[in-house]
Amino acid sequence: MKIKVAQFGLGPIGIETLKLAATKPWIEIVGGVDIDPAKIGKSLTEVTGIKGLEKRKIYSSFDALCKNVKPHLVLHTAVSRMKTVVPQLEPIVKAGVSVVSSCEELLFPQLKNPALAKKFDALCRKHGARVLGTGVNPGFVMDTLAICLTGVCRSVEKIEVERVVNASLRREPLQRKIGSGLPPDEFRKLFKEEKMGHVGLVESIALIAHVLGWKIGAINETCEPMIAPKKIKTAFLEVPKGLCCGIHHRAEASDSQKILTLDLKMYLDAKDPRDAVKITGDPAINAILHGGVHGDRATVAALVNAVPVVLKAPAGLLLMTDIPVPRVG
Amino acid sequence: MKIKVAQFGLGPIGIETLKLAATKPWIEIVGGVDIDPAKIGKSLTEVTGIKGLEKRKIYSSFDALCKNVKPHLVLHTAVSRMKTVVPQLEPIVKAGVSVVSSCEELLFPQLKNPALAKKFDALCRKHGARVLGTGVNPGFVMDTLAICLTGVCRSVEKIEVERVVNASLRREPLQRKIGSGLPPDEFRKLFKEEKMGHVGLVESIALIAHVLGWKIGAINETCEPMIAPKKIKTAFLEVPKGLCCGIHHRAEASDSQKILTLDLKMYLDAKDPRDAVKITGDPAINAILHGGVHGDRATVAALVNAVPVVLKAPAGLLLMTDIPVPRVG
Numbered sequence: 061m062k063i064k065v066a067q068f069g070l071g072p073i074g075i076e077t078l079k080l081a082a083t084k085p086w087i088e089i090v091g092g093v094d095i096d097p098a099k100i101g102k103s104l105t106e107v108t109g110i111k112g113l114e115k116r117k118i119y120s121s122f123d124a125l126c127k128n129v130k131p132h133l134v135l136h137t138a139v140s141r142m143k144t145v146v147p148q149l150e151p152i153v154k155a156g157v158s159v160v161s162s163c164e165e166l167l168f169p170q171l172k173n174p175a176l177a178k179k180f181d182a183l184c185r186k187h188g189a190r191v192l193g194t195g196v197n198p199g200f201v202m203d204t205l206a207i208c209l210t211g212v213c214r215s216v217e218k219i220e221v222e223r224v225v226n227a228s229l230r231r232e233p234l235q236r237k238i239g240s241g242l243p244p245d246e247f248r249k250l251f252k253e254e255k256m257g258h259v260g261l262v263e264s265i266a267l268i269a270h271v272l273g274w275k276i277g278a279i280n281e282t283c284e285p286m287i288a289p290k291k292i293k294t295a296f297l298e299v300p301k302g303l304c305c306g307i308h309h310r311a312e313a314s315d316s317q318k319i320l321t322l323d324l325k326m327y328l329d330a331k332d333p334r335d336a337v338k339i340t341g342d343p344a345i346n347a348i349l350h351g352g353v354h355g356d357r358a359t360v361a362a363l364v365n366a367v368p369v370v371l372k373a374p375a376g377l378l379l380m381t382d383i384p385v386p387r388v389g
Numbered sequence: 390m391k392i393k394v395a396q397f398g399l400g401p402i403g404i405e406t407l408k409l410a411a412t413k414p415w416i417e418i419v420g421g422v423d424i425d426p427a428k429i430g431k432s433l434t435e436v437t438g439i440k441g442l443e444k445r446k447i448y449s450s451f452d453a454l455c456k457n458v459k460p461h462l463v464l465h466t467a468v469s470r471m472k473t474v475v476p477q478l479e480p481i482v483k484a485g486v487s488v489v490s491s492c493e494e495l496l497f498p499q500l501k502n503p504a505l506a507k508k509f510d511a512l513c514r515k516h517g518a519r520v521l522g523t524g525v526n527p528g529f530v531m532d533t534l535a536i537c538l539t540g541v542c543r544s545v546e547k548i549e550v551e552r553v554v555n556a557s558l559r560r561e562p563l564q565r566k567i568g569s570g571l572p573p574d575e576f577r578k579l580f581k582e583e584k585m586g587h588v589g590l591v592e593s594i595a596l597i598a599h600v601l602g603w604k605i606g607a608i609n610e611t612c613e614p615m616i617a618p619k620k621i622k623t624a625f626l627e628v629p630k631g632l633c634c635g636i637h638h639r640a641e642a643s644d645s646q647k648i649l650t651l652d653l654k655m656y657l658d659a660k661d662p663r664d665a666v667k668i669t670g671d672p673a674i675n676a677i678l679h680g681g682v683h684g685d686r687a688t689v690a691a692l693v694n695a696v697p698v699v700l701k702a703p704a705g706l707l708l709m710t711d712i713p714v715p716r717v718g
Contacts, residue, residue, distance in 0.1 A: 208537050215717065349675065351675055387539050
């Protein structure tokens with residue numbers, strides 16, 4: 061029996077998610093949900109270009125979708141914050157339908173919203189629904205992978221995770237999101253207003269600490285602009301020398317002598333892109349994913365691959381470390 | 390409440406396992422089992438040197454141990470094959486006690502002994518016991534890690550896992566086990582008799598194929614000696630030029646266009662020791678654990694770290710991919 065899946069959010073990532081889902085023989089796509097009036101009522105084929113979905117419509121809400129067809133699981137790619145995701149997911153969970161979401165704060169919901177997370181977890185259990193937040197970052201390269209590598213360690217003193225992304229090879233919205241072309245002071249002002257930086261970095265570090273049982277104090281978070289050393293030109297934009305060409309976002313935490321650091325650089329013309337996990341421990345681990353893991357393509361994969369694993373898990377608000385090891389579906 | 394653990398098998402790996410277990414505040418060591426008359430009746434402190442276990446004895450069988458104290462879980466480091474491990478584990482499972490074992494064939498028991506694996510799984514379920522075979526290899530670097538990395542792939546065409554171990558840095562039994570000093574023909578004869586080579590390589594490849602849903606045909610397995618290019622001297626032995634100084638063990642399998650290869654070299658004076666996973670897919674992944682993961686130290690870690698995870702899993706004969714991602718305990 062195929063897994064009936066609906067897509068919530070039909071922006072660029074939602075469309076890519078659906079395109080990948082359509083290639084999996086174990087998935088049946090049954091519909092979509094979006095708030096854009098230009099999309100509501102159209103078929104998924106019209107909006108995404110995927111063939112064979114001419115009769116599968118886009119609805120204005122999950123409840124409207126459910127009047128026509130009830131999915132087993134909803135792929136959700138719409139928002140980044142717990143306070144906005146919970147109202148969107150409540151009707152889905154109340155229908156007993158499970159969710160895999162790209163919402164960054166859902167990776168470790170109890171960090172910023174412990175009361176809300178607890179209440180939402182209880183709702184999931186009550187209605188037999190599973191909800192997981194995942195992706196490539198947060199969700200894999202800066203958290204789950206590091207945790208997995210500690211599995212062969214007798215003891216761990218320090219974990220240093222480093223991700224370097226060459227934003228020149230990424231889509232236009234990402235190139236703009238990292239502040240390309242901004243004056244450095246404007247960048248810093250936007251970070252203070254939570255309008256700049258990578259959402260999910262503190263959730264990644266908190267997840268690692270939680271799973272390893274480390275009692276960390278405050279997470280020290282900094283986000284500085286990367287500055288163009290000379291004029292940079294991409295397929296989409298141009299940055300003059302001296303202006304911002306990306307972010308350098310760091311999170312650090314410690315439990316007495318034990319130290320966690322996550323260091324993320326996403327900038328134009330980045331050299332030696334990579335995902336690295338360095339574990340100081342017994343034995344030490346020095347893991348490098350040379351070239352790094354491509355964010356956009358991999359996030360969509362992480363979402364779709366999680367579908368069958370999540371459906372077999374017990375009901376509740378799940379963490380990546382509650383479910384079996386990731387695998388391609 | 391602490392987890393009550395007993396150690397089955399008090400050879401070098403068993404003693405190392407127990408020493409690590411003794412450092413974990415969430416474990417209480419309650420006793421040991423061994424067939425060696427020189428050890429039976431002695432305290433664990435006498436045999437292992439671990440302080441504080443003066444009143445914890447070594448028994449001749451699990452049933453004898455159980456008359457004194459019933460553990461929650463048994464750490465088992467005694468044999469490599471399904472046909473010898475099952476009779477050893479049956480009394481444990483029948484008492485409803487769970488097991489984490491270094492038995493290589495237990496990593497994927499259905500490969501060589503499908504009927505026995507099915508029967509033993511039913512026995513585990515009947516008595517509410519969990520049994521897991523794990524370690525660093527098999528158990529992590531050539532299987533679980535590769536599977537985990539596919540979790541961010543949209544599709545995978547080929548997985549190439551390579552492990553290079555510098556046996557000069559390992560304990561004496563391992564240096565001898567890889568055939569150091571043997572004439573090449575004698576090495577090949579021993580491999581044919583299943584007395585040479587790495588037990589578990591075919592289980593690793595079969596586990597990967599199983600989890601990814603690849604329908605592989607026969608596994609093509611080769612094991613050739615590495616030949617000393619000049620005289621090699623280690624802390625324990627000397628190998629003249631032209632004789633064996635280690636193994637080159639390969640396993641290959643395919644599902645039409647999809648290809649899996651596992652390549653293991655363990656030899657004296659090996660250059661650039663590493664664990665590498667190369668995935669040809671979308672996106673491609675090129676992961677290298679530079680320096681590799683130290684086999685002896687890490688295997689013991691994998692066993693002890695699995696204890697709390699296994700106890701939370703449903704009853705049955707478990708695979709590494711049935712349980713949550715590994716993590717240091």
